[in-house]
Amino acid sequence: RKEVEQDPGPFNVPEGATVAFNCTYSNSASQSFFWYRQDCRKEPKLLMSVYSSGNEDGRFTAQLNRASQYISLLIRDSKLSDSATYLCVVSRGTALIFGKGTTLSVSS
């Protein structure tokens, strides 16, 4: 079983749609959780950290369920510029362990 699992998609949505990505992780010792964004042929960039209490950054909301080892990302009012691959990331020690990524394509 992979340490971080995501549905690879692609998710094809119209502008203005709400879309949710899910991720599960297998290492119960993981302490820190993140969502990264990666544009085509570019490096990953931190989108947001994920906390058990849930956290929001503008149109983006992240949730963590430690009991179920489940992480989610909700994007509201999707924009064309949100088209990218979204990577679920958990810590192992001080290293980052990435999922395969979920591809989002937003169309007009």
Next chain:
Amino acid sequence: DAGVTQSPTHLIKTRGQQVTLRCSPKSGHDTVSWYQQALGQGPQFIFQYYEEEERQRGNFPDRFSGHQFPNYSSELNVNALLLGDSALYLCASAPGRDYGYTFGSGTRLTVV
């Protein structure tokens, strides 16, 4: 303020050869991690260097080795290249043992 700098940007090597990739961390960062990203996959953790020592290692063979210098820059060496080593190699740096990683734009290695 320069971010993470990697060189070269692209490289073509033949099977069996050896390659060295280089990384200069962001100013103020002293931890360097290396990742391999194959096409269509997420980045896979290779190893992490801090205080010139390998601190953590992912599931990669001994053909993959590294080094960190006193100025915190780092090298990734891959020996006996295989076709399957073709990938984007990413370097990421962070301050101390924090998770505030900044990624470089990577070195795209093609093995033929």
